[in-house]
Amino acid sequence: MCKSGWCFFVCLTFAVCPRLVADESADPLGLLSARCYSCHGPEKQSNGLRLDSQESLLQGGDSGPAIVPGKSSESLLITLVSGGDPDRVMPPKGDRLTEEQVAVLKAWIDAGAVWPETAGETPAPVASDHWAFATPVQPEAPAVANAAWPKNKIDCFILAKLEGQNLAPSPEADKATLIRRLHFDLIGLPPTPEEVDRFVADDTPGAYERLVNRLLGSPHFGERWGRFWLDLARYADSDGYEKDGVRPYAYRYRDWVIDALNRDMPYDQFVVEQLAGDLLPGADQDCLLATGFHRNTLTNREGGIDPEEDRDKQNVDRVNTTATVFLGLTMGCAQCHTHKYDPITQREYYSFYAFFNAAMEKDVPAPMPGEVLAYREAKQRFDGQVAELRKTVDEYRATLAQKLPEWEKGLTVPPEGWTVLDPVSYASSGGTEFSELEDHSLLAAGYLPPEDKYTIVVRSKELGLKTFRLQALTHESLAKKGPGRAQNGNFVLGEFTLYAAPMNDPNKMQQVKLVRPKADFEEPGKEIGLAVDGDTNSGWAIYREGNFNEDRYATFETDEAIGFPDGTVLTFVLDHRYGRGHNIGRVRLSASKLPADAIQFSDQVYAALKVSADQRTEEQKSALLDYFCNLDPTYRELSAPLDALLKAEPQPPKTMAQVLVRNPDPPKTFVHLRGDFLSKGDEVQAATPAVLPPMHARGATPDRLDLARWIVDPANPLTSRVYVNRIWQRLFGRGIVPTPDDFGTRCEPPSHPELLDWLATEAIARGWSTKDLIRLVVNSSTYRQSSVVRPDVLELDPENRLLARQNRYHVEAEVTRDAYLAASGLLYDVIGGPSVRPPQPAGIADLGYAGQVKWIDSPAPDKYRRGVYIFFQRTVPYPMLMAFDCPDANSATPRRNRSNTPLQALTLLNDPVFFECAQALGGRILREAPEDEAQRIRFAFRQCMGRAPSEEELARLQQFLTEQRHAFESDSALAASFANAHTPEEKDAPERAAYVALARVIMNLDEFTTRE
């Protein structure tokens, strides 16, 4: 957020315009034109302000309207030109306006700021001659001299430029390199030696194209290209910021991305579903999952955070991400002030913001397809069984109902059982606020302290109280309806204590011993007895599998009757020490003079018996009949199986998804002055920037769906270019526009502008098929070139922008991991599902806030899953990923850094995860390769590089093996632990250890993790 004055500094520069000088002292418009237009005119609108029409003067810029007609003293323009704000004097350079000139302007404004008709009422529309803001038109492919080289039109564009520099392209890479390149680029896994052999041996025409098709059809394609997309989507498995809570279902979005790419969902649909899937007609669960794109935004749950501030930050992130990812626009610059370089005003920024301000976050049930089916089947079976059992029970119940009046006649209603106690005062040690409900229960609300002690005081006139009842009741306002305040509705009552004192001498308070505790339900290990055992650390809880959120009660007796002649003050203390808000949410207390067992009727039955039959409510009738039925042994026998069955009702799948939906009551959107959400400027409506083609909204108020469709409209000059450029970048290591995040006026210019436009238009013509576009590029001769560095081109084109060769670079963090796992044979390559936590060094998770981050290593085989599935904890991300430049998931990352650090070397050499891969490969060498040493080395080398080692390389590796074996032979304990042998006595341990060391060396060679 900007904090200083200077970011909304309205820079009117001094411009001398001789023609007007003579008139300016008398002519306010001449004055504006002469002094202000150069920064606030038709050409340039610094800080979103233009002063060349009445309309735009009234609308103003980032700081609000420039003038208030009739009130010069309230007009910002006057304040600034007269030096009323020392930080913002206009014009900022050159001479200040004279007092006379200011007076002219004042007079004009006070007279109503009338704009002469001749001076042009409507300002010219915003225009830009920046290439990226014009809709691309498909260019003709240029003619080339070497007509034999191009395999498709891409090559014509590349070759024409090379020929222009008298350069020849590089020869095609050898086949072993090509298959490895394609494997890394398309599925992110190295080929097996067998796959290499097969491809190298295949001389039939179309072998290369068939390989490409095979890889595009692989389910691993979605993992590889999905990971690229997740960089843009700032995907993570936790909230970020201090608390950094986990997002257990974030993976549903990740899996949606992988699946959409594997299905080759057209890019336009891919975009629309992610931005507005919820608004599509007939939106299904998949469309909703797609909106998880904008749920990857960080959430701050730190204490004292203003929720509105966080919501604003999230919207800002959504605007900036949308602009970066789909439009290649650095719109974020316009959050605090009009964009310094691109034609985007601050007002337009907030108009764009309005699309997202009308959305809200929602977590919806989103079962996995298998889960739904299983649930539906189980539920159907259950419903059938219930109906069948209930039929018999209900029939019998009906016959009993007829006998009820007769039974009632013979009934002597015993004295009232429970007297509900009316609290006279209550307090919480933790800051909970109570409200007393009509039934005298206390409902907890407000701040939820981790632990809490409730003190409830009642007065009683009764003598001979023997039994007390504590009810924990459900309520709509509680989490999962309660009855506890913990997230799942549970509570743990650590200790329940009762004190009694005579009303006339409350200081004579004495503890009352509570005995014979009973509860209607107890969680195993947290029985009711533990609530009166004198130990606050143990207690009573009510959790069970499934839905346990119902009213619960416990009763306690006293050995001696309680009650003082002049009344009694009873003080109940409910101590909750379990933590994390495991406190009772709604509590009611009752007392009785009867022993617990003698209290025959429930409150409802008493209530029913107190009134005549025709006065009873349905509830009371039912309660009474229930009671009566349960006296009947036949009924109990009949209903027992039903009761048992009902407790085992199948629960709907718990899997959820984070989605974005329309807010039925959206807040208004205002310009936020200086980007501060508390400083509201003008109200704005949802709209797209004027420099881009207009939006065709479906209704009066454009929504996210209109925005999404505007983005993928073929007329939008940015979307297709940004899209094809990114694909190009993934296949050459660098985009045609090297700044994939910025296509604005400050972008690095495209190396091949015509090719960019050709690809952009071609992509649309081909129906936005991502796989088709990738196929087109990788089938080109340009892509197939060797990546060997050419000294003849280095001088002329050090960055290889002309592509006289392919590029050569290290693979990304995840692919590095995947290559190790694949070559070692450990890789567990299932697709999708919850994220996994492979082993990481001890103590890493502790760096998270207050030890709240838990990292429990996933067991095998999950710990051998691909890098894309590693759980991403924002505050303490997986160290290996961060060491290898994985983005931190805080903002969209269209281009990763590629650094080269000693920490990377240490990770690959020594991280137990990678060492385990070397050990596994060492084992494979001995198991799978022939006994001959050279053959074994070749085997290991080929598993990693796909090619055989040269003689020189082989000799060096043999030398290493000898040296290493030698060292291990002299230290068998070392050898055994290095080889992960079971006992140090194992004879072949030094040999095995030497091959582990060999595998480790080969896996640490530059080539192993390089895509050539």
Next chain:
Amino acid sequence: MDPRLERILQSRREFLTTTASGLGGLALTSMLLQEGVLAHADEPLPKVENPLAPKAPHFAPKAKACIFIFMAGAPSQIDLFDPKPKLNELDGQPLPESMTENVRFAFIQKETAVIRGCHRTFTPYGQCGMELSDLLPHIGTCADDIALIRSMHTDAFNHHPGQLMMNTGVMTFGRPVMGAWINYGLGSESQNLPGYVVLSAGRGTTGGASNWSSGFLPSTYQGVLFRNQGDPVLHLSNPANLPHDCQRLGLDAIRDLNQMRYREPQDPEILSRVATYELAGRMQSEAPELFDFSQENADTLEAYGVNRSEGEKWKSLRSGGPDEFQTFASNCLLARRLVERGVRFINIYHATWDHHEDIDNRLPFNCMMCDQPIAALIKDLKQRGLLDSTMVVWGGEFGRTPLGENRAGFRKPNTGRDHHPFAFSMWMAGGGVKGGQVIGKTDDIGWDIVEDPIHVNDLHATMLHLFGIDHERLTYRYQGRDFRLTDVAGKVVNKLLA
């Protein structure tokens, strides 16, 4: 051991004993020559850019290294640095509503909030007479080297945004921190150790690894956390306790094979990779020496209090484990050793100073832990002639309120203070900072600044200035914008300069 192998290793060791400073000014190519990656000096030198190679500053620097002691959680300036006798007069009284109506608090409930007096005594220290709390007797003895700023202010009042602000100059996630910026701007003098090292004691900080992230800068510049358990640097030790000799065999093979490979694609990146592995190997051999305090004399160890512990009486106040005292003291000593070895930027973190409650016990505990080692560090640097070129900075992400904290749910309200971003204290010493002075003034109750306000961005601008960097010219283009540590603000504070 095989005599042949012994010989090979011998020559290796000779190379490894080359000190960091000896290698400091050499270009990477000559290093590669020495390493045998390039056979002859007349071979065409490949263009290899070592991103950490020392770079020239914009103008002559005063500071070469910085030790930033970050007291995460926000220490109370009122109880340490900025005496406010008025608070004791007003103890228990509410503030006029006009003062708090537009103020947001993290936890304080305005309706019932009252002023909390300060239970500390302040004494003038040094020739300059700097008034400091009774909790800082050792730091007090360094007063004449210290520039105390009583007029810091920041934009953030929550921990994570505040820590990001203090480290990156803005409150948003994803930006590079100061240590990363300085390494990006100046490179590192050390060839054997990372240019930016993070030391931590106590609990994890709110910001976690984002406090030493390189953000959008390449990860080369990120802070390397020296850990207190297991390997001091992640994966520094070899698997299965493989001895260094054996590791060296592997490193040699890796170097030779990469070198062979280089001949084909001729990609200088391969040579960078070679250099990286060599640096990793040197880190492995250097680091144990770095952590070996046996060469330090007993007086030094005593001065830092490396073997102190908090004592039984204070045990209940621990928040960072039983070794907090030793770890913090060791980190201070380690910081000096890192500076000696050419490391550019060192963070010493300690959490937590977030004293919402029980400040009269917890703050003394923390001060007892840090006061002596920090003073020892300053004196040690000075005595070794390193203080002139080493900037020591002490501070947290913001300050604490003159109001007591009365958050709902507190058993003991008004025993602590809430977050206060509008006025707080920090101090600096060495590295071209003019010591023995107090900069800035706050009002009678320490609520607002009345003289010389210094924003976090100003602090950063000044720090960069002392490193010879113009903060407006140290930029990195990302997503179409030239980013700076000082974002869009920052003025060099001339009063701080010697």
